[in-house]
Amino acid sequence: MAWDASLLWQFDVLILLLVVICAVAALTIRDLVSCAVITGAYSFLMCLMWTEMLAVDVAFTEAAVGAGVSTVLILGTALHIKRRSKD
């Protein structure tokens, strides 16, 4: 079975579910600032996912770059352009 090596498969399922919810929410939401924050949450959940897969170095990078700096960069850009997306 694929999940044998992971720590807790229920935890995996929960994280994957939240990842999908975040991804869909980031696509459907119109407010760009909320979208930036949801992207950050998505990155953080992916960081938990990497930790679950015991890839701690990747998780560390994801937490620092994905959830940290790139959220700020997207936020900084979103505040400078029109705040509501048309589609």
Add this chain to the structure above:
Amino acid sequence: MKRLALVIVMLVGALLLQAADDLPDWGKPDTPASVYLSPYYIQNSLADTAVPNFVTSLLGDYRGYDTMFETTVIFCAGITVLIILRRTPRRRPKEVPPRPEREGRDIILQTGARLLIPAMQIFALYVIAHGHHSPGGGFQGGVILGASFILLAMCYDLKAALGRLREKTVLICSAVGVMLYAGIGALCLAMGRNFLGYAALSRLLGTDEIMARSHGIFGVEIGVAITVMAIMFSLYIDLASGGDLDEGL
């Protein structure tokens, strides 16, 4: 158009799910990736380079070229954003009205930032220096170091952060990091070994070749950290101020 896009995405997704079924199970020990090269790195990293965390020795030594050009890619990306966004104030059209003055900044944010930033910077240095033994290394440490300056720019204002770290310094740092990495490689070349073959540094450092490789990895990690720190901060100041560096978020 949107329907069509949805159909295409669904089709590709189904195809990927179908293909994912053929992938070997996660963590299976007899997959091609686990039997060919990985065992060598896992078993010999400590003996070859005296680095217990073989992710670091892999990135810094065995695949040094890869990491060097990754650093170069980050450098190029930062410089490209700079070229596209940066403008000098005098070229700005005059008719743009000045933005309304901000209210006084939040004291909770500022005190929090003041407490957090030193801890972040110490932690970043720890991550860089301790990458040989624990997860981390130049890239992550550099990002955290850059994030500490970004936090300063967000909680105070851009001028306060630029007062601590001038744009000129940032740009020089971003180039110095890449040059430090490539310079260590070239030094190995000058000492008569391969480019990035850190064992050549043993005579300079006065250690044996295994420790020289460990120190060489540490040297290039510092280079990566300097470049990443500078580029992250440079990206933020250009994106948040729209290129004229007068006011942040």
